[in-house]
Amino acid sequence: MPGHDERLVPTTGIPGGHAGAGEVRVMTRREIHARPPRPWRRWAVLGAVAALVVVVGGSVVAAWRLNANIDRVDVSSGIGTDRPGAGGGGDVNILLIGSDTREGAGNDAYGDNDGSTGDAHSDTNLLVHLSADRTSATVVSIPRDSMTPAPPECSATAPREEWVVRQWNANYGMGGTGCLIRTLEGNTGVFVDHYAVVDFRGFKQMVDALGGVQVCTSEPIDDPKTHLQLAAGRHTLDGRQALQYVRVRKSVGDGSDLGRIERQQAFLSSVMQEATSTQLLLQPNRLYSFLDAATRSLTTDPDFGVGTMRDLASSVKGIGLDEIRFVTVPHEEYAPDPNRVQWTASADEVWSALREDRPVGGAKQRPGASPSPSPSPLRVAPDEVSVHVVNASGTPGLARQARAALEVQGFVVEPTTNGPTVTEPVVVEYSGENAEAARTAAAAFPGATVAKATGLGDTVRVTLGQGAPAVVEVENRLGSEPVPSPSITSSPAPGTVQTRQADTDICS
Structure with a gap:
């Protein structure tokens, strides 16, 4: 847990996004405040609360109780009115906060506070972005030791040019959730629709309601602050152990908060995998136990109640774990203090992706281009698709490897060629009326961008750039011979934002 230290220095030369300008609406749903929060796994809150009426039987009494459990606090006065414009396309941003508060029954029993005193x-x-079409979600971890511009004394009216540099996790203790949201929006231009906070006790109870969560550690843990002791390997942790695990820092790895963020992301992935594999939403007793624990621990903005959570959860129920991505804000050492970090120029790739409602790390949309693959069934069989693979990655042998993996599935692959190095991982181009053929080819390359070109005839051109993924099976492939395992990989372009999918093995 962080100390109560903060730094006030001129903002000149400090990277980290930009203040978003835009019209601001009066809030009801956008209002916000502070209280004990939680470093949690929001998906079961959204996914679980969704089922509240459907699975719990639509009980008015049950819904009333769950809704009454939630504390609501309006913090609009702390955010101010000079906010970024709210997204109008239906995408939603939710700020999830975990604090080190010791206030509240049971919260003083979970380890020390690294010697810090005073405010939480x-x-x-965690900033959770739900895409407007509800086909993907992005969870952005913001390092607590980030040094970023912030409003002096958490002023809701101070103009951006008067902001001072302060450690990120001090904003909450100084001015509550309102100050934290004002700082986030001012540095990123991303509008925050809702917030939710959970305390230590609530986190513990939610994990217990799940029946425990599995973690994987590559080294033994013997942490004197949280008192957690684990041998290397896989373990199923109860609520108390899980809380200790996500708080461990100095005794594991390099002892940094950044290492802890990686463990927390793996933990959240494990929670989602657990909720999915055990079909939590289809077990009324376990579901209600979880919902009761979750809602009794929540503090939210006035409009983020059970009804809103249920509607959001219903809208995202089709998102697979492979479409939920974790990313940490790109950062580097903060020169005045090597124990702190500052955001790099690459951080704006994260914020611009959220503002533009596209996957983090995905290529910016060209005119007439679209992400691939589409969720609708593929209409053209591989043996009807003629593919020309161009190696523009700078990695020898990548196109030949892709060719073999395509041919085994029935694609007709022309001789490969090389091209100048490009930073977009995969671009699939077609001419004329061959959009469906291009979609079939693009389905073999996760995250590919499809664009219309001229002069290609009936050939679909696949350009492999830096960071190009290995070929995967398409749903309508021909034959049964396994797709060859890749032996050649292409590194992403320097500065490319790295992500982790929720279905990634927890030991990786």
Whole structure:
């Protein structure tokens, strides 16, 4: 947990996004405040609360009780009115906060506070972005030791040019959730629709309601602050152990908060995998136990109640774990203090992706281009698709490897060629009326961008750039011979934002 230290220095030369300008609406749903929060796994809150009426039987009494459990606090006065414009396309941004508060029954029993005293700090900060079409979700971890411009004394009216540089996790203790959101929006231009906070006790109870969560550690843990002891390997942790695990820092790895963020992301992935594999939403007793624990621990903005959570959860129920991505804000050492970090120029790739409602790390949309693959069934069989693979990755042998993996599935692959190095991982181009053929080819390359070109005839051109993924099976492939395992990989372009999918093995 962080100390109560903060730094006030001129903002000149400090990277980290930009203040978003835009019209601001009066809030009801956008209002916000502070209280003990939680470094949690929001998906079961959204996914679980969704089922509240459907699975719990639509009980008015049950819904009333769950809704009454939630504390609501309006923090609009702390955010101010000079906010970024709210997204109008239906995408939603939710700020999830975990604090180190010791207030509240049971919260003083979970380890020390690294010697810090006074106000609570936002020990964990997760910004969850739900795409407008509800086909993907991005969870952005903001390092608590980030040094960014912030409003002086958490002023809701101070103009951006008067902001000072302060450690990120001090904003919550100084001015509550309102100050934290004002700082986030001012540095990123991303509008925050809702917030939710959970305390230590609530986190513990939610994990217990799940029946425990599995974690994987590559080294033994013997942490004197949280008192957690684990041998290397896989373990199923109860609520108390899980809380200790996500708080461990100095005794594991390099002892940094950044290492802890990686463990927390793997933990959240494990929670989602557990909720999915055990079909939590289809077990009324376990579901209600979880919902009761979750809602009794929540503090939210006035409009983020059970009804809103249920509607959001219903809208995202089709998102697979492979479409939920975790990313940490790109950062580097903060020169005045090597124990702190500052955001790099690559951080704006994260914020611009959220503002433009596209996957983080995905290529910016060209005119007439679209992400691939589409969720609708593929209409053209591989043996009807003629593919020309161009190696523009700078990695020898990548196109030949892709050719073999395509041919085994029935694609007709022309001789490969090389091209100048490009940073977009995969671009699939077609001419004329061959959009469906291009979609079939693009389905073999996760995250590919499809674009219309001229002069290609009936050939679909696949350009492999830096960071190009290995070929995967398409749903309508021909034959049964396994797709060859890749032996050649292409590194992403320097500065490319790295992500982790929720279905990634927890030991990786």
